[in-house]
Amino acid sequence: MKPKTIRGMNDLLPEIIGTWRSLEKIVMQIVESYGFSEIRLPIIERTELFQRSIGADTDIVEKEMYTFKDRNDESITLRPEATASTVRAGITNGLLHNQQQKLWTMGPMFRYEKPQKGRYRQFHQFNVEAMGYEGPDIDAELIMMCARMWKVLNLKNLRLEINSLGNQDSRAIYRKELITYFSAHKEILDQNSLDRLHSNPLRILDSKNPELLSVIKEAPIMLDYLDSESKKHFDLLREYLDNANIKYKINPRLVRGLDYYNKTVFEWITDDLGAQGAVCSGGRYDGLVEKLGGRATPAVGWAMGIERLVSLYEISNERIANPAPHIYIVTDEGKALHKGFELSEELRESFPSLRFKLNMGGGSFKSQLKRADKSLAIYAIIIGEEEMKNNRVGFKPLRSNEDQIDIFSDTEGIHRHLSTDKTLDVFNAFREA
Secondary structure (H helix, E strand, O other), X not given: OOOOOOOOOOOOOHHHXXXXXXXXXXXXXXXXXXXXXXXXXXXXXXXXXXXXXXXXXXXXXXXXXXXEEOXXXXXEEEOOOOXXXXXXXXXXXXXXXXXXXXXXXXXXXXXXXXXXXXXXXXXXXXXXXXXXXXXHHHHHHHHHHHHHHXXXXXXXXXXXXXXXXXXXXXXXXXXXXXXXXXXXXXXXXXXXXXXXXXXXXXXXXXXXXXXXXXXXXXXXXXXXXXOHHHHHHHHHHHHHHHHOOOOOEEOOOOOOOOOOOEEEEEEEEEOOOOOOOEEEEEXXXXXXXXXXXXXXXXXXXXXXXXXXXXXXXXXXXXOOOOOOOOEEEEEOOOHHHHHHHHHHHHHHHHOOOOOEEEOXXXXXXXXXXXXXXXXXXXXXXXXXXXXXXXXXEEEEEXXXXXXOEEEEOXXXXXXXXXXXXXXXXXXXXXXXX
């Protein structure tokens, strides 16, 4: 029997990796231009980390985590998200005491849920976390950073929704109001909402059950219960976004699915990907560091699904191919192949910015030149019996009608030819194309 992949965990094939790498590179460059530094985290953590941070009554912890016992009978979990791990790393490594940190990380996350387009059991996220920053200015910067990404990537039809969840005290008051309100409509609530009624009533607001839309629409609004400090924070955030000409909609039902959020929450949403419309989501989590054992530290961040980013990009842009070789080296067998090995290594040493592909697996010159053309290389270097006798190589343009020429086969001779203005112009033109 052929081996099978685990359901919802997909291979990323070479035909799509070019787009992934290009988009990841652009996002990295933009994020780092805002002063963020990379941190790399383990994909496995102690289960209690996610139970304490995400919340025991969330769908993620109750139904979706990949949790198992290791050989020491310790419960460990494949990370379902990266914020808790980043905070844990900050506490563990002493990054947060009297310090501010701007960190980004990227990698696979794992959730056991029904696989569908844009939602997989192993998926990939790009995360940005700013810790030690209290004011709404950093909230605004993170949102502006996203707006810049959409502009650079030429992504259309993305809209921003924002809300405020207040502080712990105002949220507790609001929570009581929600329990009172939804308790009066128990006969309408589905079982999932009834289970959440007393433990996590805010999650009912996020229900996708169409039969609950009318009762949810009439539920109390968190913005009406904000404490004065949270209201000021939210008003200032809106002022910053207005001044930056970033359009947004206030969505009082936007609560996010994790327990650690407070004050600002936001989502960038598209209608172009069907039901899985949230491309980038985030908000503040000022109490999480203290909850996990560190000193009280304000923090804010966002997470972006790379699968959804790639899907959205490919709607209006062509798929980006993997980088092609600049030069394909065609050789005879025997001494010519030895010369090919020697020459290709010397050229990689002399031209580290160029890509050289030496033909492997033999074949006639005709079949090798077909491979060279199929590789999308710009030039072919040809080393045959005659070339070996005359200490020369053939230099054949593959993307133009220019004739093949002979040049000295020593590195210096090829170096002179590759360094001419004409050859460099050709390389640059194809690189830009």
